[in-house]
Amino acid sequence: xxxxxPLLSFSQKVExxxxxxxxxxxxxxxxxxxxxxxxxxxxxxxxNGQSWGKPLREVTGAVRTNQExxxxxxIVWDVLAEREKLTGxxxxxxxxxxxxTGTFTDKRDGQTYKWVRIGNQIWMxxxxxxxxRNSWCYDNITTNCNKYGRLYDWEAAKSACPKGWHLPxxxxxxxxEMYLGMSRSEADNTGYSGIxxxxxxxxxxxxxxxxxxxxxxxxxxxPGGYRGGYNGPFHNLGYFGVWxxxxxxxxxxxxxxxxxxxxxxxxxxxxxxKGGFSVRCVRD
Numbered sequence: 079x080x081x082x083x084p085l086l087s088f089s090q091k092v093e094x095x096x097x098x099x100x101x102x103x104x105x106x107x108x109x110x111x112x113x114x115x116x117x118x119x120x121x122x123x124x125x126n127g128q129s130w131g132k133p134l135r136e137v138t139g140a141v142r143t144n145q146e147x148x149x150x151x152x153i154v155w156d157v158l159a160e161r162e163k164l165t166g167x168x169x170x171x172x173x174x175x176x177x178x179t180g181t182f183t184d185k186r187d188g189q190t191y192k193w194v195r196i197g198n199q200i201w202m203x204x205x206x207x208x209x210x211r212n213s214w215c216y217d218n219i220t221t222n223c224n225k226y227g228r229l230y231d232w233e234a235a236k237s238a239c240p241k242g243w244h245l246p247x248x249x250x251x252x253x254x255e256m257y258l259g260m261s262r263s264e265a266d267n268t269g270y271s272g273i274x275x276x277x278x279x280x281x282x283x284x285x286x287x288x289x290x291x292x293x294x295x296x297x298x299x300x301p302g303g304y305r306g307g308y309n310g311p312f313h314n315l316g317y318f319g320v321w322x323x324x325x326x327x328x329x330x331x332x333x334x335x336x337x338x339x340x341x342x343x344x345x346x347x348x349x350x351x352k353g354g355f356s357v358r359c360v361r362d
Contacts, residue, residue, distance in 0.1 A: 091116065091174045094149075106153040108140075108172055115144045116174040117197060120153055124166035133173075133197075135256060136160040142259065143278075143295050144177065179296060184208060184240045193361070194296035197257035199250065200361040202243070203298050205321075210234045214354055216303050216315050226302030226315070229354035232332045235322040239359035246360045248325035248333040248346075255344055258295065270343040277342045286316045289339040299337050305354025312354075320355040 094109040110116060118141050119133035136159040140151035157164055178195035182202070192203035205227025212234040215223035230238055235245055246254075252265040258278050264271040280291025281298045291299070303315035316339075323333040327348035334355055336345035349355070 091147075092172045095170075095172055097170065102156070102158050104155045104157060106155065106170065106172070108151055108153075109149045110140075110145060110147045110151055110174060112147050112174075112176075115146055115177045117143055117177060117195075118145045118153075119173045119175075119197070120155065121171045121173065122155075122164075123169045123171075124164065126167040127169045127171075130171065133257075134160060135259070135261060142257070145174070177296070179203070182240075182243075186240060192298070194298075196254060196295045196297065199254060199257075201246075201254070201297060202359045203296055205300065205302055206230075206238055206357040206359055208238055208240070210238050213238070214305055214312075216305075216312050222302075222315065226300055227356055229302065229305045229312075230322065230357050231354055232322055232351035235355070235357050236324055238357055242362055243359035244362055245322060245324040245357060248323045250360055251323055251333075251335050251346070258344075260344075265346075268347055270341055270345045272343050274342050276337050276344045279344065280337055284316070286339040291342075301337070301339060302356045304356075307350045307352040310353070320349070320353075321358050322355050 091110055091112045092108050093111060097104055097106045106120060120137055120141060121130040122134055123130050134155055136156040137153050139153045141153045180193055181190050182193050183190045187208060189207060193200055194203045207223050207227045212231040213228040215228060216226060239245055255265045255272060255275060258275045260272040260275055277291040278294040279297040279299045280293065281300050282290050282293045284300050299319055301316050301319045303313055303318060304320045305312050318336060318338045320334050320336045325333045327333055330351055331348040332351055334347060334349050
């Protein structure tokens with residue numbers, strides 16, 4: 079058994095929140111005020127609001143990315159797809175955060191990068207292009223660095239981000255992926271997962287055969303290719319992009335993320351630490 083209490087507004091932009099139960103679903107309605115677009119999340123508490131946990135994932139409708147202001151906006155929560163049961167004193171809250179973007183200048187070399195807020199994280203919206211030992215421009219051509227950023231081996235990647243930023247861990251990549259709508263099990267998979275989720279990260283131009291993405295969250299991923307292991311060749315510029323995580327896989331490998339022109343999913347795998355891959359920094 080469970081008892082519903084009134085929903086909460088967790089943002090001055092959210093008003094007139096109400097709900098109704100419809101079979102195995104809960105329909106949540108709200109009004110969203112303001113200008114621009116917002117990222118909307120729903121949270122559920124089963125202990126009268128003492129703790130909330132992570133945002134609900136099995137939700138559809140007027141939720142997550144790029145929600146425009148309006149009245150009577152509707153979210154549908156598929157309860158049993160996310161919880162085996164719902165007991166206790168249940169409360170909900172809705173959080174609406176503006177879609178924030180900006181720029182950051184790296185004091186080390188004066189380069190300026192775009193950044194974007196995605197959920198509770200702030201990511202650089204461009205690949206890092208800070209020259210370090212064991213980093214390369216694709217085919218050793220400087221203009222490729224200017225467009226796609228540098229390719230780093232893992233040891234270089236770990237310390238390449240500027241002060242106040244860091245190389246994302248495997249779990250921080252998963253947080254991004256689950257924000258896009260992946261389930262936890264999908265995010266934990268090895269290989270390509272999350273139908274359509276890769277499209278939300280890919281830029282709207284620059285991919286081979288015009289296989290571009292929607293760039294729904296402003297991540298603007300470009301296909302910067304990669305470099306093979308120690309003294310290896312360069313591969314697949316324009317076709318694929320691969321990004322390091324800070325999380326090891328054994329003594330010789332580390333987890334990476336990949337996007338391809340021929341796939342709308344996100345790839346999670348591990349690779350040789352000596353390989354050369356792109357770097358996206360996330361704010362501390």
